[in-house]
Amino acid sequence: MPPTAHTDVSTPDAPAAPVPDAAARRVIPLRHPGRWIATIVVLVLLAQVAHGLVTNQFYQWGRFAHYFFDPAVLDGLVITIYVTAASAVLALAGGTVLALARLSRSPVLQAVSWTYIWLFRSVPLIVVLLFLYNFSALYQTLSIGIPFGPAFITFGVTALATDTVIAILGLTLHESAYAAEIVRAGILSVDQGQHEAAAALGIPRYLQFRRIVLPQALRSVIPNYVNLLIGLVKSTSLVFYVSLLDLFGTVQSLGSTYPGDIVPLLLVATVWYVILTSVVSIVQYYVERRFARGALRTLPPTPLQRLRRGFTQLRARVAVPR
Amino acid sequence: MTTDQDVRPAAVEVHGAVKSFGAHTVLDGIDLTVAAGKVTVIIGPSGSGKSTLLRAINHLEKLDQGYVSVNGEPIGVRRLGDRFKELPERAILAQRRHIGFVFQNFNLFPHLTAVQNVAEAPVTTGAATRSEALEQARALLAGVGLADKEDAYPRQLSGGQQQRVAIARAIAQRPGVILFDEPTSALDPELVGEVLSAIKDLASTGTTLIIVTHEIAFAREVADEVVFLDGGRIVEQGPPSQVLDQPRHARTREFLSKVL
Numbered sequence A: 001m002p003p004t005a006h007t008d009v010s011t012p013d014a015p016a017a018p019v020p021d022a023a024a025r026r027v028i029p030l031r032h033p034g035r036w037i038a039t040i041v042v043l044v045l046l047a048q049v050a051h052g053l054v055t056n057q058f059y060q061w062g063r064f065a066h067y068f069f070d071p072a073v074l075d076g077l078v079i080t081i082y083v084t085a086a087s088a089v090l091a092l093a094g095g096t097v098l099a100l101a102r103l104s105r106s107p108v109l110q111a112v113s114w115t116y117i118w119l120f121r122s123v124p125l126i127v128v129l130l131f132l133y134n135f136s137a138l139y140q141t142l143s144i145g146i147p148f149g150p151a152f153i154t155f156g157v158t159a160l161a162t163d164t165v166i167a168i169l170g171l172t173l174h175e176s177a178y179a180a181e182i183v184r185a186g187i188l189s190v191d192q193g194q195h196e197a198a199a200a201l202g203i204p205r206y207l208q209f210r211r212i213v214l215p216q217a218l219r220s221v222i223p224n225y226v227n228l229l230i231g232l233v234k235s236t237s238l239v240f241y242v243s244l245l246d247l248f249g250t251v252q253s254l255g256s257t258y259p260g261d262i263v264p265l266l267l268v269a270t271v272w273y274v275i276l277t278s279v280v281s282i283v284q285y286y287v288e289r290r291f292a293r294g295a296l297r298t299l300p301p302t303p304l305q306r307l308r309r310g311f312t313q314l315r316a317r318v319a320v321p322r
Numbered sequence B: 001m002t003t004d005q006d007v008r009p010a011a012v013e014v015h016g017a018v019k020s021f022g023a024h025t026v027l028d029g030i031d032l033t034v035a036a037g038k039v040t041v042i043i044g045p046s047g048s049g050k051s052t053l054l055r056a057i058n059h060l061e062k063l064d065q066g067y068v069s070v071n072g073e074p075i076g077v078r079r080l081g082d083r084f085k086e087l088p089e090r091a092i093l094a095q096r097r098h099i100g101f102v103f104q105n106f107n108l109f110p111h112l113t114a115v116q117n118v119a120e121a122p123v124t125t126g127a128a129t130r131s132e133a134l135e136q137a138r139a140l141l142a143g144v145g146l147a148d149k150e151d152a153y154p155r156q157l158s159g160g161q162q163q164r165v166a167i168a169r170a171i172a173q174r175p176g177v178i179l180f181d182e183p184t185s186a187l188d189p190e191l192v193g194e195v196l197s198a199i200k201d202l203a204s205t206g207t208t209l210i211i212v213t214h215e216i217a218f219a220r221e222v223a224d225e226v227v228f229l230d231g232g233r234i235v236e237q238g239p240p241s242q243v244l245d246q247p248r249h250a251r252t253r254e255f256l257s258k259v260l
Helices: A020-024 A033-055 A063-068 A073-102 A105-123 A125-133 A163-188 A192-200 A207-240 A247-257 A257-290 A304-321 B050-057 B091-095 B114-124 B132-141 B159-170 B189-204 B218-223 B252-259
Strands: A142-143 A151-156 B012-021 B024-034 B041-045 B063-072 B079-081 B082-087 B099-102 B179-183 B207-210 B225-230 B233-238
Touching: A063 A257, A073 A163, A073 A207, A073 A247, A073 A257, A105 A163, A125 A163, A125 A207, A142 A247, A163 A207, A192 A207, A192 B091, A192 B099, A207 A247, A207 A257, A207 B041, A207 B091, A207 B114, A247 A257, A257 B189, A304 B050, B012 B050, B012 B159, B024 B225, B024 B233, B041 B050, B041 B218, B050 B063, B050 B179, B050 B207, B091 B099, B099 B159, B114 B132, B114 B159, B189 B207, B189 B218, B207 B218, B233 B252
Parallel strands: B041 B207, B041 B225, B099 B179, B179 B207
Antiparallel strands: A142 A151, B012 B024, B012 B063, B079 B082, B225 B233
């Protein structure tokens, strides 16, 4: 476009006439006045909430600070983390086995897996936990041996089934059923052509699964499994009913000893649960990036990388004033 | 490289192949002999059973009757008296390592780079160590003109480049026969040439090739034998100069008049 062409762009009454100059300039972006109004409304509401949290005596922030690092609360936190982590790992393993059984060509395995998932998705977790808690009343001993024949090793159930074992077992049994469906969905999401290509190359069957199908399935398994995991972090609060003092259980029992402190105690539990799920979410972000390799042409920058880049740009702008 | 590692072209024989999907008969008694080191092109209208026949050769598709043999060895089955019995999966997988397969939709492993795609099978089947396989994979990628793309993921490659990676992957295990299932049908027209020239290079190495394609000009150029399939039967078979230029059957003439 020649720079000599110069017409009056401000003339409003020549609507259809092409304006050569306008084409050479940057397009003015659309403004969003509604966004500014919405921002102000949200900020005002947030300020109100923050003000209420700070000034309302009911929350007793002093007591909150007193309990936040209380040794009993921290012990409960450790139990919550331990029980969650153990059941999460076991449930993923169990769920994978169940999913593979469900997708196998054996009708017996399919039926067993289907029945397990059906049963444990039907029974509330609290019922499973209480059932296990009373298990020692149903069966006093467990033995390993020939079915209906002689036993080689015999355990007393009460000695085996500590509160922690019952909690982890109950959560694992329950979560495995859900994990199975998540893993199965992930496996089904892998294109049939991938199975065929691996089979056509003659790759051994278990390696077809481990090296070709699983890495691709994990991409859709991870977000769903983390969803389950975050639910699990909070489901652990039910282990209080099998007399295991996790984070919630500790807060609950402290609350019944000091009824006046129940609100700050619940806040302590809330903040710790928020911290736990936040950590899980951050880990999820990086694990997802790891398994997105090849799925996206270029990986988007992490928040840290974006922050660093923004900071560098800012510094460059400050250093070189226009 | 030692001599016994070199490719030994395989002869392929199809004996009385019958295959139905429900009430629909896809292969209706096919007998076909492909001599070792020859290039055979299978043409025919869609639904004529071309792909099913090709997939039956490496047992991706099980035949209802008949069998396929490669170098005289039945694929996917063994003789048990006067009948054939299915082989266990492990044995079929071992047989497939000598039969390369190139898919219409490439089916590259998206989570692996080009060089990892090519090296995957030799490593997992124990044919080579990881470093040997990677070294060989780089050489194979260079052979199809992709030396600069070895660390690219499939999604970062064009369709033609992906199909060339797939060809390199199919030959990584030095198969005696390579099967191509419409290798250029999913490609943009200007990318077809690069894939066809990679196949042509393979043909000159003396490997047995069986190619299902709609590229009649390509068939005329590389094929030793052209097979025209219709309704699950072989209608006509012979050198390209005969089948493509002087077809004897009306059905072949009709088909060729549509695709040429």
